[in-house]
Amino acid sequence: MAVLSPFPRKATSLSFDDKLKVDNTDMSQFKFKVENEIGDSNLNGRTGVITTPHGEIKTPAFIPVGTKATVKSVLPESMADLGAQALLANAYHLYLQPGPEIVDEAGGVGKFMNWSGPTFTDSGGFQVLSLGVGFKKVIAMDEDTFRSDEVIADHKERLAHVDNDGVTFKSHLDGSMHRFTPEVSMQVQHQLGADIIFAFDECTTLHNTRKYQEKSLERTRLWAKRCLVEHGRLTRERASKPYQALWGVLQGAQYEDLRRKAAKDLGALDEDGITFDGFGLGGALDKANLGTIVGWMTDELPRDKPRHLLGIGEPDDLFVGVENGADTFDCVAPSRQARTSAVFTNDGRVNITNAKFNRDFNPIDESCDCYTCANYTAAYLNHLFRSKEMVGSTLATIHNERFIVRLVERMRTEINNGDFQEFKKDFLGRFYSPSSK
Numbered sequence: 001m002a003v004l005s006p007f008p009r010k011a012t013s014l015s016f017d018d019k020l021k022v023d024n025t026d027m028s029q030f031k032f033k034v035e036n037e038i039g040d041s042n043l044n045g046r047t048g049v050i051t052t053p054h055g056e057i058k059t060p061a062f063i064p065v066g067t068k069a070t071v072k073s074v075l076p077e078s079m080a081d082l083g084a085q086a087l088l089a090n091a092y093h094l095y096l097q098p099g100p101e102i103v104d105e106a107g108g109v110g111k112f113m114n115w116s117g118p119t120f121t122d123s124g125g126f127q128v129l130s131l132g133v134g135f136k137k138v139i140a141m142d143e144d145t146f147r148s149d150e151v152i153a154d155h156k157e158r159l160a161h162v163d164n165d166g167v168t169f170k171s172h173l174d175g176s177m178h179r180f181t182p183e184v185s186m187q188v189q190h191q192l193g194a195d196i197i198f199a200f201d202e203c204t205t206l207h208n209t210r211k212y213q214e215k216s217l218e219r220t221r222l223w224a225k226r227c228l229v230e231h232g233r234l235t236r237e238r239a240s241k242p243y244q245a246l247w248g249v250l251q252g253a254q255y256e257d258l259r260r261k262a263a264k265d266l267g268a269l270d271e272d273g274i275t276f277d278g279f280g281l282g283g284a285l286d287k288a289n290l291g292t293i294v295g296w297m298t299d300e301l302p303r304d305k306p307r308h309l310l311g312i313g314e315p316d317d318l319f320v321g322v323e324n325g326a327d328t329f330d331c332v333a334p335s336r337q338a339r340t341s342a343v344f345t346n347d348g349r350v351n352i353t354n355a356k357f358n359r360d361f362n363p364i365d366e367s368c369d370c371y372t373c374a375n376y377t378a379a380y381l382n383h384l385f386r387s388k389e390m391v392g393s394t395l396a397t398i399h400n401e402r403f404i405v406r407l408v409e410r411m412r413t414e415i416n417n418g419d420f421q422e423f424k425k426d427f428l429g430r431f432y433s434p435s436s437k
C-alpha cells in the first residue's frame with residue numbers, strides 16, 4: 001500500500017503566470033454548481049463544485065488552516081499531496097506580520113507561500129474580538145449557566161474594544177494599537193489576495209445577552225453593507241488582479257429568529273449590483289444544537305451560493321455540518337492536535353506517546369493512505385514525540401490533515417451514492433465507541 005502521492009499534484013502543476021492571466025472584472029472566474037442533494041427533505045446537505053481563479057474545490061471539503069501562510073510544520077507540496085484542495089490563512093495574523101503590503105508585493109498569499117491552489121482568508125473579526133477572551137467556536141458548556149456582555153465591556157483592561165464603526169485592538173505581538181473597520185478588513189484582504197474572503201463581522205459568544213445579540217446582529221448587517229461597497233470599489237481599483245469572491249458572515253448565536261434573519265438579510269444585500277458570492281456560518285455555536293442552527297441558516301440562504309462553516313473540524317461536527325448544508329469547513333484542530341501527539345484512527349483519537357505504541361511497528365492507522373502511514377510506524381512516531389524531534393509534528397500533521405480531508409471527501413462520495421446516512425452511522429459508531437480505544 002506504499003503510495004507516496006495518492007493524489008495528482010494538480011494544485012502545483014500550473015504556473016502562477018498561467019493562472020493569473022485573468023482580471024477581476026470577469027466575475028465568471030468564480031462559480032458554484034450544486035451537483036447532488038442528500039435526498040432527505042429535512043436536510044440541506046449537497047455536493048457541488050466551487051470554481052475560483054486558482055482552481056476548483058469539490059464540496060463538501062475540509063480546508064486546512066495555514067494561519068500565518070503556513071500549515072505549521074508541513075510543506076505546501078505535502079498539503080497538495082494529501083488532497084487539500086484549498087488553504088485558509090488568517091487576515092489578522094498576516095496584517096500584523098509581515099504586513100499586507102508585503103504579501104501584495106509577493107503576488108498574494110498563495111504565491112507568497114508557494115501554494116498555487118485556491119486560498120481563503122478570514123476577515124480578522126474572530127481573532128480581533130476574541131483577543132484575550134479565549135472563547136471557542138463551539139462551547140459545550142450549558143449556555144444558561146452564565147450570560148453577560150462582559151466579554152465586550154470596556155471598563156476592564158482587555159485587548160479589543162468594539163464600537164459601531166469598528167474594533168480597536170492591541171497587537172498580541174508587541175502591544176501596539178490597531179483599528180479594524182469593515183473597510184480596513186476589505187483593504188487588507190484584497191492585498192492578501194485570497195480567492196475567497198470574508199466580510200468583517202462582530203463575533204459574539206453564547207454568553208452575551210439576547211439584547212446584546214440583537215444589537216450586534218444589526219451592527220454586523222451594517223458592516224456587511226460597508227464591506228460590499230468597499231469590496232466593489234477595490235475590485236474596480238485592482239482590476240488587473242484575479243477576481244476575489246466575498247462571502248458574508250452570519251451571526252445570531254443560538255437564536256432561531258436571529259439566525260434566520262441574518263441569513264435572509266445578508267442573502268438579499270445588494271449594493272449597486274455587488275452581492276455576496278457565498279456565506280460564512282459563524283459565531284457562537286452550541287455543539288448540541290450545531291445541526292439545528294446550521295439548518296436554520298441554510299433554509300434561508302440562496303441555494304445557488306456556497307456556505308462555509310467557520311472553525312469546525314471534529315468528525316461528529318463535520319457530519320452534522322455537511323448534512324445540514326455546509327459546503328466547506330476549516331479548523332486548526334487537526335494540525336494543533338497533531339503537534340500535541342494526538343492522532344486520528346478509525347477507532348478514535350489516540351495519543352501516540354502512549355507506551356503501548358513503543359513496539360507497534362504498524363502504521364498509525366492501517367486503513368490510512370497518507371504519506372506518514374505508507375512510510376512510518378507508530379513506534380517511530382512514538383519515539384519522535386518522546387524525544388521531542390520536530391519531524392514528529394510534521395508526520396503527525398500530515399496524517400491528521402489527510403484523515404479529516406479524506407473523511408469529508410468520503411462524505412461527498414456517499415452523498416453522491418445516496419449512502420451518506422449509513423456511512424455516518426458506521427463511522428461515528430466506531431470512532432466514538434468507548435470499547436474500540
Ligand SMILES: [Zn+2]
Pocket residue numbers: 364365368369370371372373374398399400402
Ligand atoms: Zn495516515
